[in-house]
Amino acid sequence: MRLRGGKRRKADDRLEPQGTPGLAVELRGVRREYGRGSRTVRALAGIDLALPRGTFTAVMGPSGSGKSTFLQCAAGLDRPTAGSVRLGGTEITGMRENQLTELRRSRLGFVFQAFNLLPSLTVEQNVLLPMRLAGQRQDRRRAAAMLGRVGLADKAGRRPGELSGGQQQRVAVARALITDPDVVFADEPTGALDTGTAAEVLGLLRQAVDTLGATVVMVTHDPAAAAWADRVLFLADGVFASGLDRGTAEQIAARMAALTSRTGTVAVAAA
Ligand SMILES: Nc1ncnc2c1ncn2[C@@H]1O[C@H](COP(=O)(O)OP(=O)(O)O)[C@@H](O)[C@H]1O
Ligand SMILES: [Mg+2]
Numbered sequence: 001m002r003l004r005g006g007k008r009r010k011a012d013d014r015l016e017p018q019g020t021p022g023l024a025v026e027l028r029g030v031r032r033e034y035g036r037g038s039r040t041v042r043a044l045a046g047i048d049l050a051l052p053r054g055t056f057t058a059v060m061g062p063s064g065s066g067k068s069t070f071l072q073c074a075a076g077l078d079r080p081t082a083g084s085v086r087l088g089g090t091e092i093t094g095m096r097e098n099q100l101t102e103l104r105r106s107r108l109g110f111v112f113q114a115f116n117l118l119p120s121l122t123v124e125q126n127v128l129l130p131m132r133l134a135g136q137r138q139d140r141r142r143a144a145a146m147l148g149r150v151g152l153a154d155k156a157g158r159r160p161g162e163l164s165g166g167q168q169q170r171v172a173v174a175r176a177l178i179t180d181p182d183v184v185f186a187d188e189p190t191g192a193l194d195t196g197t198a199a200e201v202l203g204l205l206r207q208a209v210d211t212l213g214a215t216v217v218m219v220t221h222d223p224a225a226a227a228w229a230d231r232v233l234f235l236a237d238g239v240f241a242s243g244l245d246r247g248t249a250e251q252i253a254a255r256m257a258a259l260t261s262r263t264g265t266v267a268v269a270a271a
Helices: 002-015 067-074 097-107 123-133 140-149 165-177 195-212 249-270
Strands: 023-034 041-052 056-060 082-087 108-112 183-187 216-219 231-236 239-245
Touching: 023 067, 041 067, 041 239, 056 067, 056 195, 067 082, 067 183, 067 216, 097 108, 097 123, 108 165, 123 140, 123 165, 140 165, 165 183, 165 195, 183 195, 195 216, 231 249, 239 249
Parallel strands: 056 216, 056 231, 108 183, 183 216
Antiparallel strands: 023 041, 023 082, 231 239
16 A cells, blocks of 8 residues: 555655746756856856745846846746756756657746747737747737737737837837746846836736736846836845845835946956
């Protein structure tokens, strides 16, 4: 009896996600180095991070602090030199390239600074693209619902070129959410938008977290954008130096200024 019970437990273990339950993103001891020997650049120097589902996290830091490298490693677009990354409980560290591609298509959403919509497709086709690429049934009703959410119900048949920048980014948000992903990664999503339009896009990301239970990780240099997040993590020299919960734009800006002057001093001293 004991043996059979043990066997059953073992079989069950294989079916369960291996990460900590409730975590959308888990990084353990992640390092990323470029180059070798004396020329090695340590872009990420040991990142440990656990982000629960249904949270909105902003990542800030001075130029060169490792923001882009962090986002790429966390999203399976780049491979860490050491450490492990789990997304939605799935260990992605040893995955083959085609498995990673499939995981990105079906279980991650992306919003980029430059919108990255396909100009020859309609708005609806752009929103459905992740489903099409993942080989899923293209759910037009879901696309319509997502376009409704972002206030573009009447633009389904248009091409991206006929829309304003803010509208294009709203299409990108709908596209990022269509597959109900484990995580939405946003890289400077408001970098190309004016203040008012940026607030609309950030409000949509906030709403996705609050009403759909989405998990958003956003890299930004803008304290006003970061203030929409639950938590801001500050990167300096490839490690998370500190965090700020529910900070105002002013508090976030002050923290950034302190961080920039500190790392700036180091850079001047080293020069
Ligand atoms: N492909 C690369 N080859 C060599 N060094 C790189 C490469 N990408 C980034 N780096 C270095 O890694 C560090 C972190 O870069 P990055 O992640 O782009 O920072 P951020 O996005 O915060 O500006 C920097 O010192 C940068 O010069
Ligand atoms: Mg960068």
